[in-house]
Amino acid sequence: MKTFPTSAAWCLGILFISVSLITTGSSEVVGPADRVITLAGDDIILPCSLKPNISAEDMLVEWTRLNPKAENVHLYRSGRDSNVEQVPSYRRRTSLFHEELKNGNVSLKLTRVTLSDAGSYRCFILTLTSQEKETTVQLFVGAVSQPVISIDGTKGWGVVLKCESGGWFPEPEMEWLDSSGTILPADGPPERHRDSEGLYAVRRHVTVNQTDTNRFTCRVHQQEINHLKETEIHVPDDVFPKLQVGLIVGLLAAGAAVGLLAASAGVIGVYMWRKHTEGIYYFTILLYYITILLCYITILH
Structure with a gap:
């Protein structure tokens, strides 16, 4: 029975290691082209991966929040998570996709996002050849809430409607619309307020006359996070002042x-x-x- 020469085995081993090292040396860490936008309370993924796709199972992967100062968000080394020095506000909220590490995917999942999570995150990888590779991911966090409409009395032959919505970030815009989608002239500019948590509240009045539908909509929108909330109200006929x-x-x-x-x-x-x-x-x-x-x-x- 013939045996495989020991020298040949050594050659193949050295060749495999050389190819791995060459591949690792030519790889780079890639993040998203644009900032990641999410809403407070949602779960979000911060993308980060090695290109070409090589295994990161035996590498060191470190996620750090850079502003206002560097904070340890998540650390993976020696084949497992190591979050002893993790910032307390991120405890039990971060994870990697361990089954995807072999494909070079080192993206971070962050759950129950808060407004204070917004900022710049560094995805850092220390390769098998001790090469340092990194990229930065920008996270923007917004907040929204459903507007509430109420009837605030009468004015002349019309009914005064009030729309209120709090818990927004960044500052939103508010407008009134009729049943056909036409913007209605409001009773003055919107009233704005910002609370101690940095969230915005907005209020606006409009006087409406009786129509064939008596349906009116309050729309609150924030272009920066591309989000919109609407509430519709139907005003009964008997609410409008009657001609005697x-x-x-x-x-x-x-x-x-x-x-x-x-x-x-x-x-x-x-x-x-x-x-x-x-x-x-x-x-x-x-x-x-x-x-x-x-x-x-x-x-x-």
Whole structure:
């Protein structure tokens, strides 16, 4: 039985190691081209990998947050996680994809993201040949909330609506729309407030008139994180101020009657003044009764 020569085995071994070292030496660490955007409370992945895809199972992988000062986020070495010196705020929130390490994927998963997690993260790899390779990932964290609409009284023949929404970051914009999507003129500029946690609250009023649908929408949007929230309200017909038809008809009738009586009194008075001197007496009596009639109409309405 023939055996494989020992010298040949050594040659193959040295060749394999040489190829591995050459491949490792020509690799680079690649991160995302753009910043990573997420919302507070979500889980996020910070991409980082070796190109070409070579195993990182036996390498040292270190994730560090760079600002405002360097903080140990996650450390992998000697084939396992080693987070003894991890910053307490990241405890039980970070992990690597261990099954993907053999493919050079050293991306970091960060769970339950907070606003304070935003910043620059360094993905650092120490290769088998003690070469240091790294890239930087920018994480931007936003916050949103659903707007709330309420009826805030009436104004003229319209209804005043109020929209409020808090817990936003960065500062959002708010606008009112009708059922066709047309932006409505609001009652002045939005009211803004920022709380102790750095979150923004915004409030805005609008006066709306009765329409065929009585449906109106409050929209809050933040372009920087490309996020939008909307709430719609249907205002019942009976909430709008009602025209008192009876009163208006009565006033119109009274006005017409007064006008007619005044005209008649004028014509009769002039005629009687010209025809007879005692017409002054009758004219005075006529004005007296007209005054009584006007008082009576006023009391009725």
